[in-house]
Amino acid sequence: MLLVLDGNSLLHRAYHASDGSPEPSPALRGLFGYLARAAGHLRPDAVMVGFDCPKDSARRVDHPDYKAHRPAKPAELTRQLEIAPDLLRAAGVSTVVPPAYEADDILASCATRARELGWRSVLMTSDRDAFALIDDATSVLRVRNGGFDRSVLVDHESLPALYGVHPWQYMDFAALRGDPSDNLPGVRRFGARTAARLLEAFGSVDQAWLAGVDAVRKIVGDLAATSLTDPAARDIVDRNRRLMAMRRDLPIPSPESARLPLDRLTMRQALREHGINLGPSLWPLTGGNPPAEAVDTPEPEPAWVAPKPRVLHGAMSGRRDPTPGQTALF
Structure with a gap:
């Protein structure tokens, strides 16, 4: 199974969740935390991260008003976004920044490539657009308010219960x-x-x-x-x-080249250069078993890990989207 992360959306979420943190790069730390925790629960064979092109946008060329209303990003968020792709690569994580396109397009291209090769894929993002990519081989792990513990794993059977439509x-x-x-x-x-x-x-x-x-x-x-x-x-x-519409034909690395485990010392050294020390929590990415303390006192399961599928009963509104076990959304 291939796990693909939307680097921009998750780093944004990690940045806003870390407001006031004294760490030098809390959003980068949060992004690696998302990656490690998802890998620990899903146990993928390979991982990949996509980012938006920071310079050019084919969609803005098509439609100049696209995202034109967004305020400028905080300088510190911009700094960490600029660092993130090279840091991930230095840590051994397969990372793609497509010229003129976005992380969504990498999710779509990875899901298409995985399906062609007979792999399953899970797309981790906070963006609902990825629901259009769901099929019998592709699921979406959507991260929302409350962080990873309140994330929702959506597949082709559960999407109709959430939104009333098929993928x-x-x-x-x-x-x-x-x-x-x-x-x-x-x-x-x-x-x-x-x-x-x-x-x-x-x-x-x-x-x-x-x-x-x-x-x-x-x-x-x-x-x-x-x-x-x-x-x-x-x-x-x-x-x-x-x-x-997301591009499904962008050039991406083969999932075989993104296989786990990654080298533990390489990853830890790359992170320490930015003041990030995740230590034993990187085990899902670097191989081995969870540390003894994690086995003795396991962390709470995220909301989407349940013995039976949960079906939501209730109405939707135009601004709030239902989630199993959760009523307040952004």
Whole structure:
């Protein structure tokens, strides 16, 4: 199994979780902590990390407003983001920064390559866009508020219970709803609940358009039906689909070249040069068994480790997404 991390989203999350830490590079430490803990629970055969290209963006060339509303990153976060790819490589972790593309595109390309080679993959990220990549060989480990312990492992069977759509429908679901974090508005009057109801009835947005406004009105009501059949809605959906679509064909290293275990001394030396000392907690990456104290007093299992699948009962809203065992989201 191949474990692939979205380096940008997880380093951002680690940075904001470490606010006020006296450590010299707390976000980098947190990123390695995410990697080690996920490897300890999932026991992958290989690991890989992807990052956004820091200079160029094919999506901004296509649509200049893409992410244009985001404020400048704090200087310290920018510093650690710049260091992260080279630090991971120095530690022996296979790391990819694709020219003009993003970590999401690395997740997609890795999942595609893994499937072609007969591997399974788990994509670790805080970004919901990765749900569109789920299939019978690909799952998403989504990290959310509360850190790794509140993460959720989502596969092709559990996604419908969470969002009311199948993985192959998720792109249309996201295109209808929009993504404010990327400055991509959705179709007016389509939040998560309405988008899911439409896709449950018609399968896709294209089929809903073919069915016509009267058929759509019976499913989502007059106001939403009028909004969806407005010519502007087609432009919105087409734009969002285009910008949300992930590249599945970027050149990436073979999973064979990213196999565990990694060299313990090499990893520890690379981390110590940045004031990071993780010590025995690196064992899932460097091989061997967990330290004795970890066996005697095991850490709490994350929320997604459960003997039986958990099914959520309840409604969705346009701004809050349900999670098994958790009600408050960001």
